Amino acid sequence: MAKSATTTAAGPRAPLTRERVIAAAMSAADEKGEAGATMRAIAASLGVEAMSLYNHVRGREDLLTGMVDAVFGEIDLPTAGAEWHPAMRERATSARAALRRHPWAVGLMDSRSEPGPATLRHHDAVLGALRAGGFSVAMATHAFSLLDSYIYGFVLQEQSLPFGDADELRVTATEIVNAMPADTYPHLAEVATAHVTRGGYDYGSEFEFGLDVILDALRPDEV
Amino acid sequence: MAKSATTTAAGPRAPLTRERVIAAAMSAADEKGEAGATMRAIAASLGVEAMSLYNHVRGREDLLTGMVDAVFGEIDLPTAGAEWHPAMRERATSARAALRRHPWAVGLMDSRSEPGPATLRHHDAVLGALRAGGFSVAMATHAFSLLDSYIYGFVLQEQSLPFGDADELRVTATEIVNAMPADTYPHLAEVATAHVTRGGYDYGSEFEFGLDVILDALRPDEV
DNA sequence: AACGGTAGGCTTACGCTGTAAGTGCGTCAA
């Protein structure tokens, strides 16, 4: 079908690369969910057959690992000379944004144990910012673990909420208040009622709250 | 094959139920990973054909949702009259233990938006403990979100580490120090070196550190 | 004692998945 154009001129098809394959897989997963990003679907979006992908990727698992690494590549690195406190704040916000752009990423992380180059670079930069801020090696590890746990966990919760924005929350909360037998889950009902009456609540603002609690509790150790 | 025994006596096969199906699926996933827990494999472990499961479960998605809910059912509820601080501490430990027993659970959570009854009961009890401890509705929500984010995120990280215990960490750290081009990831190298020389570090203790930071930063608001 | 309904197994079949294996073309080096 595309045979006629294949002459001496520059090929009618951009060459496949590992990066292009991973990028196509990410788009497919963003649009149709992780399960929708099949080898055939990814290949089709590149105008190619499924098996051609295997020239650039070891298999599906390798592809998923590459996708996760690419997400880390999208997170802003802490600026070189900046103060650690605002730098960590910005990084956390950027990380959350990247993980929300690619909702499949968090769910993939727990099954991947070999970090890619972008992941390593990112981790190294964060540790560096903390060390430069006066954190000891041990304390930097503590802080890093705590901050990242919070970020990943928050996004995980955020994605499993049955509502997306403030309006949907209001609708959902109303349904809950009406549907619930009133005293089976009294405290959930209390929270739901508060949101129905108050409204305008965005779960996203919870992220700021927790992040500030953690950042204010952390500080470099002077030894 | 099992035909002969089918007489008037009590049936040779325990009746299938949703609970038995979910329990079998959990065992299968614990042993062979989420991907290994196929409908056919689960059915086989119950001495039944795959399609029989559909009499008790709407489909694979429904089954996975039930499994996640069952994991929440394994988490200890905060004791009724206890102080909120130790109660939250115990719940966090119990939650981490349950999520570690079933490594597939965290990865499943982000794709499931309808909480099951055990999940609701659990959430209600935690909110109740905080409210009883003097937290306002808003503050209880903050605290809950922060604590759960930390727990989920920590387990997520824990599971994607390329080592399991202190010994494996030492081996891995040694490999990293030896294999790394020394100055591509200087701060990672620094941390790895510290672990090689010091040793005996268990990542699990990081959990305690972060948990205490958060618990100490939280307190009920007196309004 | 005989009967009809129903619950809950079973079998079959379909489209889709990841991927092993082998084929053939386009390009570049000598």
Add this chain to the structure above:
DNA sequence: TTGACGCACTTACAGCGTAAGCCTACCGTT
């Protein structure tokens, strides 16, 4: 001009979730 090689292609297969329909053992009624 020729040889080799990279890379996309085709074919094929086992295993997946599940729709549809069948079959039998049980139970309440008559």
